[in-house]
Amino acid sequence: MKLTRLKVFASVAENKSFSKAAKELFISQPAVSIHINKLEKELGVLLLKRSEKNVELTPAGMVLYKYARRVIDLMAEAETEINSINGEIQGRLTIGATLTIGEYVLPQIIGSFKHLHPRVEILLHVQNTEVIVEELLSGHYDMALIEGLCENPKIQKKKYLDDEIVLIASRDHPWSKRGCISLEEACAGKLILREPGSGTRQITEIALKNAGIDIQALNILMELGSSEAIKAAVSANLGAAFISKWTLEKELKLGLLSIVEIEGFSIPRSFNFIYSINRNLLTFPAREFIKFCEGQGKKLLQDIADYK
CATH class of the missing domain: 3.40.190.10 (Periplasmic binding protein-like II)
Known part of the structure; x- marks a missing residue:
């Protein structure tokens, strides 16, 4: 099984949609269908139940998703460890943020972080707390920042700022x-x-x-x-x-x-970092971004407030 096909399959499973998976992976919807069809043919089983409204995992699909997610996360861990040895921060960082944080806190921090680490591609998705938590657990984000309460046992939480x-x-x-x-x-x-x-x-x-x-x-x-x-x-x-x-x-x-x-x-109230406990390890860019937020990011926000 090719890693690319597993990534496509995992994205379809998490989005419950071929079109949303295609958008997330920056490929065409027909390409997604081809990957899934080849994977099902290779394994000799039906992995997904298609309907007009959404896509659901079959029993075989549930088993494969569990292992596919584990393989994908292990590959990310390997890249994280290698990048940390080299001291170079690169790759994609997908962040979810609630509206107040996404509109008034993160833009300045992301700009400064990108200036220091231009090889990191940052994707910021802004939604309300309810949607952010749901999509984080679905695997859409590496990490998120929220302003609302979150008592979900599948979420790890770390305080960032007072509000x-x-x-x-x-x-x-x-x-x-x-x-x-x-x-x-x-x-x-x-x-x-x-x-x-x-x-x-x-x-x-x-x-x-x-x-x-x-x-x-x-x-x-x-x-x-x-x-x-x-x-x-x-x-x-x-x-x-x-x-x-x-x-x-x-x-x-x-x-x-x-x-x-x-x-x-x-x-x-407080603004909090959150991440899914299902992810064995935060990616190197995610860990470095949190570290930056807690250090230079806080100082940057204070300097901007003092200047204004």
């Missing part, structure tokens, strides 16, 4: 003029929230529940899928919002938005 979710309002909103309000008043006002499934929404709701607030009784004006959309809506004085403090630097500096303190209430 706080704060209540914001436009500078013309009555709350901005007062500066501090009660939690009950905040929850009774018109609120603009992130979509269900996002880390910010998840942690905000948990904090409110722990403070005795009935989530079903919240006055939710709208749900939006990005921090930029939420800030635009709040700037237009449509309502107030709970949002990451990391996203507000420009708006606070320009005086477009205000942070409204809530008496006796705060929502601290």
Whole structure:
């Protein structure tokens, strides 16, 4: 069995789709079909059940996938050890990130890391926490950074940065003029929230529940899928919002938005590295990227904040 065919088979199994596997591997869909057909012919068994909606593994396919994943990971480990001996960082690094991290934290870090290690090809996928965790476990990413909670036993987690979710309002909103309000008043006002499934929404709701607030009784004006959309809506004085403090630097500096303190209430959280325990070893580029984030990356973010 050729390693290339095993990689194609594993990608189809993880994506449950020939077209998605082709996109992930940068080959045509007919080429994917050819690899799978040759593999099935070589083994003399049907590995995949095809349907119009998706692709499922047969019992034989489940067995092969287990060993294919092991072979692919062992090859990656070998490359990792060889590269670490040479001291050279190269290869592809696929990172999943939740929206706040992907939009406001990682771009500067990735740019600086690429400048030091130009032979590393970095692919960044930005989604909400729910999708990132699912795709990490499916083998789509080498590692990920998330802002939401993750208690999945198949995930390893390591803290990276501190964050706080704060209540914001436009500078013309009555709350901005007062500066501090009660939690009950905040929850009774018109609120603009992130979509269900996002880390910010998840942690905000948990904090409110722990403070005795009935989530079903919240006055939710709208749900939006990005921090930029939420800030635009709040700037237009449509309502107030709970949002990451990391996203507000420009708006606070320009005086477009205000942070409204809530008496006796705060929502601290952290950004975390996560990786699947099913992967025996992080690739050399992934290990070096995490090391860079924890050292030069943190300093870079601080220098940018101080400069601005």
